[in-house]
Amino acid sequence: MHKKLDIGLKLGLAGNVLFLVFGFFTFVYYKLAYKGTAPSKLLILERFEYFLLFLGFAMIFASAYFITISVRMRLKLKLAMWLYGAMEAFLMYCELHSYQTMSFYHPYSLTLAIVHALISAAICFLFLDFDPYKKPFEILIIVTIGIILAGMMGNIFEIRLYFSILFNAIALTVLFSGIIYMLNKEIIEIDCHGDKARVAEYRGFFDDDEPEKKTDAQMAAESHQDDNTTEE
Numbered sequence: 001m002h003k004k005l006d007i008g009l010k011l012g013l014a015g016n017v018l019f020l021v022f023g024f025f026t027f028v029y030y031k032l033a034y035k036g037t038a039p040s041k042l043l044i045l046e047r048f049e050y051f052l053l054f055l056g057f058a059m060i061f062a063s064a065y066f067i068t069i070s071v072r073m074r075l076k077l078k079l080a081m082w083l084y085g086a087m088e089a090f091l092m093y094c095e096l097h098s099y100q101t102m103s104f105y106h107p108y109s110l111t112l113a114i115v116h117a118l119i120s121a122a123i124c125f126l127f128l129d130f131d132p133y134k135k136p137f138e139i140l141i142i143v144t145i146g147i148i149l150a151g152m153m154g155n156i157f158e159i160r161l162y163f164s165i166l167f168n169a170i171a172l173t174v175l176f177s178g179i180i181y182m183l184n185k186e187i188i189e190i191d192c193h194g195d196k197a198r199v200a201e202y203r204g205f206f207d208d209d210e211p212e213k214k215t216d217a218q219m220a221a222e223s224h225q226d227d228n229t230t231e232e
Contacts, residue, residue: 008066015059113155
């Protein structure tokens with residue numbers, strides 16, 4: 001695996017794991033606050049939460065940077081990764097400062113939850129550009145999108161948009177883990193700057209019954225062999 005791509009994928013995985021850890025400590029914080037824990041202890045926990053949050057976003061943006069500079073082409077995916085990081089950072093800021101942003105931000109809005117999930121799902125779908133028409137990778141993308149869309153259910157049960165953001169973190173943790181695993185097992189290939197050019201053959205999810213497709217190079221080689229046989 002290309003070194004910078006490996007760094008980018010692992011940073012993306014670590015950043016989303018940190019969001020989940022942040023969510024756990026947020027839950028602990030509100031439980032302790034409800035029990036009347038001393039403000040000094042709550043302040044220490046709150047600072048630790050913010051540290052996890054900022055570190056998580058730093059890793060997400062660093063991940064987008066390393067993937068952007070390492071992977072060839074795929075401009076839409078690269079822009080989408082930066083857009084996703086900015087969107088989640090903005091929404092998380094609004095969640096944590098909702099008392100200041102209520103004039104335009106409504107954390108219980110069903111419309112906002114649906115739009116957030118659909119945009120996140122669309123961005124996730126663009127990850128298919130890494131290596132399209134590989135069945136295991138297609139299944140991984142479908143599972144990831146399913147987890148993202150399930151995050152909308154939180155709003156139905158009158159849970160804040162924060163629930164959907166955490167579901168996105170779960171989904172992307174699964175996605176980055178799956179990509180790293182498939183690259184290590186050579187199930188998928190991602191062409192990067194500096195790699196030798198390769199000829200790839202792709203078969204889609206619904207291509208089981210179709211005859212195997214051959215590349216132009218393979219067809220030319222077979223034609224040359226046939227000519228030699230005829231001459232003999």
